[in-house]
Amino acid sequence: MTKHLTTRKIALLGIFLAMALLMFVVENLLPPLILPGAKLGLSNIFVLLTVILLGNVEAIILVVAKCVLGSLIVGNLTALMYSLTAGLVSVTISIVLYKFIYPKISLICISVVSAVVHNLIQTIVFCLITNTPSYFMFIGYLALFGVLAGVITGLVVILLLKYVPTKVYDKFLSINKENQNP
Amino acid sequence: MKKIEKVNKSVFFKPLDIAFYAIISILIIVLLCVFLIPKNENTLEKIEIYKGNEVIYTYDYNLLQGNIEKLPSETLIEEYDENNCHYVKIITEESYNLVEIGSNYALMKDANCSHYAPCVNNFSAIKKDGDIIVCMPHQIKIVGVGNKQNSNEVRI
Numbered sequence: 543m544t545k546h547l548t549t550r551k552i553a554l555l556g557i558f559l560a561m562a563l564l565m566f567v568v569e570n571l572l573p574p575l576i577l578p579g580a581k582l583g584l585s586n587i588f589v590l591l592t593v594i595l596l597g598n599v600e601a602i603i604l605v606v607a608k609c610v611l612g613s614l615i616v617g618n619l620t621a622l623m624y625s626l627t628a629g630l631v632s633v634t635i636s637i638v639l640y641k642f643i644y645p646k647i648s649l650i651c652i653s654v655v656s657a658v659v660h661n662l663i664q665t666i667v668f669c670l671i672t673n674t675p676s677y678f679m680f681i682g683y684l685a686l687f688g689v690l691a692g693v694i695t696g697l698v699v700i701l702l703l704k705y706v707p708t709k710v711y712d713k714f715l716s717i718n719k720e721n722q723n724p
Numbered sequence: 725m726k727k728i729e730k731v732n733k734s735v736f737f738k739p740l741d742i743a744f745y746a747i748i749s750i751l752i753i754v755l756l757c758v759f760l761i762p763k764n765e766n767t768l769e770k771i772e773i774y775k776g777n778e779v780i781y782t783y784d785y786n787l788l789q790g791n792i793e794k795l796p797s798e799t800l801i802e803e804y805d806e807n808n809c810h811y812v813k814i815i816t817e818e819s820y821n822l823v824e825i826g827s828n829y830a831l832m833k834d835a836n837c838s839h840y841a842p843c844v845n846n847f848s849a850i851k852k853d854g855d856i857i858v859c860m861p862h863q864i865k866i867v868g869v870g871n872k873q874n875s876n877e878v879r880i
Contacts, residue, residue: 570840571840573845573846578846578847578848578857579842579846579847594727594731595727595728616838616839616840617838617839617840618837618838618839618840618842618861619838619861620838620860620861621842621860643740645730645734645738646738646740647738647740647741647744648734648735648736648737648738648741649731649734650736650737650741651737651738651740651741651744651745654744654745654748655744655748658748658751658752668858671860672858672860672865673777673865674856674858674865676854676855676856676867677856677858678759679759679854680759681755681759682752682755682756682757682758682759683756685748685751685752685755686752686756689748689752697736699731700731700734700736703728703731703732704731704732708728708729711728
């Protein structure tokens with residue numbers, strides 16, 4: 543575990559969590575885009591960044607913390623049921639694709655698959671919890687919306703990794719140096 | 725830092741992406757076909773308000789009047805008209821939901837379900853058959869009901 547979660551990694555995870563929560567809260571204040579409940583899910587930028595830079599366990603921690611804290615901040619704990627389920631499934635898919643198939647596929651593709659699955663799971667769980675099968679009629683549109691959200695998220699992640707100077711990440715991720723220091 | 729270098733070297737599109745995009749496209753087309761065709765564009769005939777799985781209130785657009793169907797215990801329903809709209813307030817000891825019913829729409833005007841109230845802010849107004857608004861914490865559901873005869877004809 544110590545190998546997984548060093549102090550620097552926890553610090554970077556904290557920064558990513560804060561950014562993700564900020565995105566989550568701001569997006570919740572905005573009206574839905576075209577469809578009820580449709581959001582771009584910009585907080586997932588930091589989830590994908592965590593998968594790439596920090597690791598699988600850290601990404602799952604980030605998703606759980608983001609969903610729980612986000613629901614508490616927004617004041618909608620019932621949304622936790624579907625947002626956490628969808629978040630965990632989609633981050634698992636991101637991890638599997640990144641670990642086993644990347645770089646044979648692009649990051650945008652990983653992001654798109656993850657976003658579509660997120661929207662599908664969220665809609666299914668929402669319909670089951672609220673007993674509203676009529677909401678299923680939005681599922682196709684929401685999956686389509688997931689493609690758009692996934693492309694935007696993937697693009698932003700690539701741009702962040704390309705244009706933020708490498709030394710910024712290096713400060714947090716120089717695990718070997720930290721471990722060597724007593 | 726190898727991870728970042730790997731991303732920097734990568735491109736926006738890889739040939740294998742096509743396989744994933746194809747699967748997603750097929751999935752979306754199937755979902756759109758199953759759930760959207762036939763598309764229900766019937767105008768509203770009735771608004772039904774559910775508490776849990778039971779209809780507690782209906783508003784009939786033909787009669788232009790509402791009716792309390794079933795009043796669950798410790799629940800109060802208040803109705804009033806204001807600015808050409810009919811308002812239905814569902815009150816329990818700790819919760820309330822205010823439903824606005826207009827000439828061709830219905831929406832959740834106010835609720836104390838949470839600080840943000842997704843049922844008020846996230847759901848657009850009910851304007852046709854099958855549209856819904858859900859308030860999960862209070863188990864309130866508003867459903868638009870259209871002309872069933874017409875909708876069955878379309879489905880056939």
